[in-house]
Amino acid sequence: MSRLEVLKGLESTLQGFLARAVEAEEERIDAFRCIDKLDGIARDSLRGRLVSARLGSWFSQNTNRLETDRFSKSEVTSIANLLGDIRSGLDDSDPESHKLAREIERWRGKGVVPKRKLVLKLKPRSAERDLLGLLTGFLTRGVEHLESGEFEGRHLLSILDDVLKSAAAKEDKMYIHLAGAMIYFLKMNGYKIGPFVRRLREIENERFGHINAE
Amino acid sequence: MLNETEKAYFKALLAIKEMDYSGAAGFFRFAENQFADAPEFRILKETTELLIAVKEEIFEIENERIEIEEILSDGQETEFR
Numbered sequence: 172m173s174r175l176e177v178l179k180g181l182e183s184t185l186q187g188f189l190a191r192a193v194e195a196e197e198e199r200i201d202a203f204r205c206i207d208k209l210d211g212i213a214r215d216s217l218r219g220r221l222v223s224a225r226l227g228s229w230f231s232q233n234t235n236r237l238e239t240d241r242f243s244k245s246e247v248t249s250i251a252n253l254l255g256d257i258r259s260g261l262d263d264s265d266p267e268s269h270k271l272a273r274e275i276e277r278w279r280g281k282g283v284v285p286k287r288k289l290v291l292k293l294k295p296r297s298a299e300r301d302l303l304g305l306l307t308g309f310l311t312r313g314v315e316h317l318e319s320g321e322f323e324g325r326h327l328l329s330i331l332d333d334v335l336k337s338a339a340a341k342e343d344k345m346y347i348h349l350a351g352a353m354i355y356f357l358k359m360n361g362y363k364i365g366p367f368v369r370r371l372r373e374i375e376n377e378r379f380g381h382i383n384a385e
Numbered sequence: 386m387l388n389e390t391e392k393a394y395f396k397a398l399l400a401i402k403e404m405d406y407s408g409a410a411g412f413f414r415f416a417e418n419q420f421a422d423a424p425e426f427r428i429l430k431e432t433t434e435l436l437i438a439v440k441e442e443i444f445e446i447e448n449e450r451i452e453i454e455e456i457l458s459d460g461q462e463t464e465f466r
Contacts, residue, residue, distance in 0.1 A: 179443065185436040186404075188432060193402045
């Protein structure tokens with residue numbers, strides 16, 4: 172068997188498989204076509220276009236499908252939501268729109284009801300903290316720590332090493348903040364900061380867990 | 386309104402039905418983020434892509450041309466036996 176024959180055989184098998192797979196989904200594809208059409212009507216309706224004729228035709232084409240329960244639950248929900256969107260744009264003073272609104276009500280009566288969205292809102296657990304105050308507090312204490320005289324004449328990398336040791340040993344988050352600021356400063360000035368970043372991450376992981384460390 | 390990714394999945398199925406496999410592959414790629422974990426989706430997407438690759442290979446073989454170059458030594462015709 173030539174290579175071409177093998178490929179032709181494979182082509183036919185794959186095409187056959189895909190055709191059968193799609194055939195099995197025929198019902199869903201048909202339902203999708205209906206919903207997609209209604210989606211187009213709903214979009215046009217929201218843009219203020221006249222949709223009465225298309226909507227009337229859609230109802231006449233799909234009433235039988237609804238009566239014979241050929242829509243799945245999720246499809247019914249999609250249709251109900253779209254009809255809800257369309258309904259809000261119909262002008263009841265126009266007789267044709269009024270008739271379509273009645274048809275929408277009839278579909279609702281048959282169970283095509285939009286899903287109600289329930290939104291639960293939770294109050295903040297605590298009053299908003301003074302973030303700016305916290306930041307300036309960290310910065311002020313960081314400056315005081317660096318200017319305490321303890322680090323006189325030492326290179327910034329060696330000072331950072333000390334600050335990281337304090338960050339690991341002490342509860343005060345100021346050291347973590349200061350180490351982060353120093354690392355960023357060193358990065359901006361072209362220093363290799365990889366090992367320091369790793370140490371800071373380890374400290375963060377240990378202190379706050381993985382979520383806060385990212 | 387309908388979810389665009391879900392729409393793309395169905396459009397891919399419609400394209401397969403119409404034997405527009407390249408179109409189907411495009412729709413599958415668009416829908417991939419939402420359906421990547423659905424085995425049925427993966428099978429259809431990968432089968433479509435494989436089919437496109439097979440078709441390309443067949444096209445290449447069928448359109449392969451053998452070029453024969455005749456070489457003349459010193460501009461003289463040579464008699465081949």
